[in-house]
Amino acid sequence: MTSPFGPLVVIANPRAGRGRVDAALPQVENILRDQGLGYRIVRTTHPGHATQAARDALRNGERYLVAAGGDGTVHEVVNGMISRSRPIAPDAVLGVVAAGSGCDFVRSFGLPGDAVQAARHLAGDRVRPIDVGSVTCTVTSTGGDNATTTRYFVNIAEAGLGGAVVARAAGLGRFLGAARYASGFWLTLPGFRPATVRLDADGQAFAWRAYNVVVANCRFYGGGMQISPKSDPGDCLLDVLVMTGPKSDAFTTLPKVYSGTHLPHRNIAELRAGRVQVDTDQPFLVEADGEMLGTTPASFGIIPGVIRLKV
Numbered sequence: 579m580t581s582p583f584g585p586l587v588v589i590a591n592p593r594a595g596r597g598r599v600d601a602a603l604p605q606v607e608n609i610l611r612d613q614g615l616g617y618r619i620v621r622t623t624h625p626g627h628a629t630q631a632a633r634d635a636l637r638n639g640e641r642y643l644v645a646a647g648g649d650g651t652v653h654e655v656v657n658g659m660i661s662r663s664r665p666i667a668p669d670a671v672l673g674v675v676a677a678g679s680g681c682d683f684v685r686s687f688g689l690p691g692d693a694v695q696a697a698r699h700l701a702g703d704r705v706r707p708i709d710v711g712s713v714t715c716t717v718t719s720t721g722g723d724n725a726t727t728t729r730y731f732v733n734i735a736e737a738g739l740g741g742a743v744v745a746r747a748a749g750l751g752r753f754l755g756a757a758r759y760a761s762g763f764w765l766t767l768p769g770f771r772p773a774t775v776r777l778d779a780d781g782q783a784f785a786w787r788a789y790n791v792v793v794a795n796c797r798f799y800g801g802g803m804q805i806s807p808k809s810d811p812g813d814c815l816l817d818v819l820v821m822t823g824p825k826s827d828a829f830t831t832l833p834k835v836y837s838g839t840h841l842p843h844r845n846i847a848e849l850r851a852g853r854v855q856v857d858t859d860q861p862f863l864v865e866a867d868g869e870m871l872g873t874t875p876a877s878f879g880i881i882p883g884v885i886r887l888k889v
Contacts, residue, residue, distance in 0.1 A: 582703045583642035583671045583888075585616035587635040589628045589655055590675075592621050594647035599677045602693035606646070606675060609697040617644075622651070632658025636667045642888075644673035644700060646693070648680045649733060653867035656710060656885060660730050663712060665884050673700050673888040680759070680868050682803075683733045686796040686811060687889055700888060707883035708811045711735060711795045715864040715876035731866035732885065734799045734806065737856050737874050738773075738790035739821070741863030742766050745870055759800040759868075763832075772823055774859040779818060779851035786847065791856055792819040793878045797838070799868075807838030814882040818854055820847040854878040 580586075588610075592600035603619065610617050620631045632643050632655045645655040652674055659670055676684045677693035687706075690696040713735050714728040736744075747762030772789035794806035794817040809817045821827075822845045834840040841848065854877065856862075861873035 580614065580616035581642055581701065584640060585618065586610065586642045586644050586673065586700065587631070587640050588617055588619045588644045588646050588675070589631045589635075589651070590619055590621055591628065591647035591651045594651060594677060599647050599675075599693065602675075602677050603646070605694050606697040609694065610700070613698075613701045615701060622647075622654075626654065628654035629658040631655075633661075633666065636670055641667060641670045642673065643670060644675055646675040647677060649683050649867050650680070650869055652683050652732060653729075653869050656732050657730050660710065660881070660884060663879075663881050663884075669886075671705055671886045671888050675700070680801060682798040682801065683796060683867070685798040685802070686733075686809070687887065689889065702888075704889055705886045706812070706889050708732065708885050708887050709795055709814055710881045710884045711793065711816060711866070712879045712881060713793075713864065713866050713871060713876060715872035715874065716861070717872040727872055729866060729869075729871055730881070731795065732811070733794075733796045733867045735793045735864065735866035735878060736790060737793075737858070737864045737876055738775075738788065738862040739766065739770050740790050740792065741865040741870070742770055744865040744868055745863055748870070757801070763800070763828075767825060767828060770825070771860075772825075773862060775820065775862075776857045777818070777820065777849075778853075778855040779849045780853055782851075784820075784847070784849075786820055786822050788820050788822045789825065790819075790821040791862075792821075793817075793854060794819070795880070803832075803835040804838030805835055807841065812883070814880055815850045815852055816854060816878060816880050818847075818849040818851060820849070821845065822847065852880050
């Protein structure tokens, strides 16, 4: 017996969640065996390994890929399932065993944030198609030359303060767990400076003095903050939030973000579009799914229904 999608390829980051993934894998394997699911496990060893493992599995004819880890692991696996804005295998299925420090993606679907409970959701044939965002941004080589890179994201991307926070949080101790983002936020906020943001949304031009641009496919980020409560990862649109300040808004707005009651807000512009271009008068750091990518200028798009998610 096995899944209707074939044997599982569990692509696991054993270091995710301060080692929680590695500790949970024996239990996950027991559950898979009890449910009669055939599987193999790939333990990742370096950045980009999950992307390559996903791509190799699909080219080998395997179709059921399970990302075991945090949002970064999901991000890498998804980037291994898509090439040039098309699925490498349209019949592939993505499963998620959330066990990392950051597991915000699964919250939008009501999926468990616990590895053992998540493993039990891998049986059955229930899937839903979801949209995936694309982001093309600027990267600077060690020689100082500028180039562009394109990545895909399932959850949320940011340009500005959010990118700076993710960069700062990456340097904080892993012992902080899910609190790393909040710690990085309060450490970054005082010294962050806004910039003139020029934004094009499906051909409509806007400009603000702003400090952050959120481009959302799903709803949650930063350890449970419901930053984009109206986002639907099946509506073929990106939800864009432009924070125009002042920075002191953070003290009153941030607590409301956890419940998603911060919108509407007089200092947050809300847009919906399929294509978004962002340019700034000083480079803003760009992140997606908690992974640092580059800087502005950046362009964002949506690929409708390109991933089948096991739910």
